[in-house]
Amino acid sequence: MLEYLPPLNDHNLPYPDTIHPIVVHFVIAMVLFAVICDFIGYLxxxxxxxxxxxxxxxxxxxxxxxAIIFGQVEAGLASPYGKAVTDLNLHTLIGWSxxxxxxxxxxxxxIIRLRTPQKLPLPFLGMGVVLFALVCFQVYLGDKLVWIYGLHTGPVVEAAREGIL
Known part of the structure; x- marks a missing residue:
């Protein structure tokens, strides 16, 4: 069965580059922009x-x-090591949450849009702040996985394949 799967490239992926970050950047931008629009609209x-x-x-x-589907696939194909495993697991848990x-x-x-489309309740704006903070923390973890631990980068994949990590 495995012979039908495409071979993994130098990023340890069956396709040219990671897709999760591409999709997730749209999510990040849309959520943050939505919260900002709510606050500006309220004010x-x-x-x-x-x-x-x-x-x-x-x-x-x-x-x-x-984004989660591609994130799960790419996390499964990553070669996490040491502390990267902890941060990857936390990133996965927070992503699903x-x-x-x-x-x-x-x-x-x-529901708010159906009942009172012209105004937003303060608790909803408060939840927007929580959502904003969650997204920012998730971005921090994702950046750490790529820029500090180097998951799916050529040198780290090569080191993992050679057993150096």
Missing amino acids: TRNSRLYEVSWWNLVFATVSVFI LSGVLAAVTGWRY
Whole structure:
């Protein structure tokens, strides 16, 4: 069965480069932009920004599951070592949790949009702050996995294949 799978390249992937970061950057941008639009809309009483925020949340919620699928595949193909394993596991746990939180926030926002589309309650804005912080921490962990531990980078993959790590 394994002979039907494509060979792994120098990034330890069956495709040219990592896809998870590409997709996840859309999620990051859409979530952060949605929260910022909510706050600006609340402060300026411009309810049109709530519509912008709503659609960003919807697309971020769909996209986060695509990001998780590729993240799981790429995490499984990574060669994590030592402390990288701990951070990768935490990144995975928070990623799955964040998808649930984002889906719940989007559902909550849908109900608000149906009932009172011209205003947002303060607890929802507070949840936006929590969501913003979760995304920022997740970005920190993802950056650490790539820029400090070098997962899926050529030299680290080569070192892992040679048994140096």
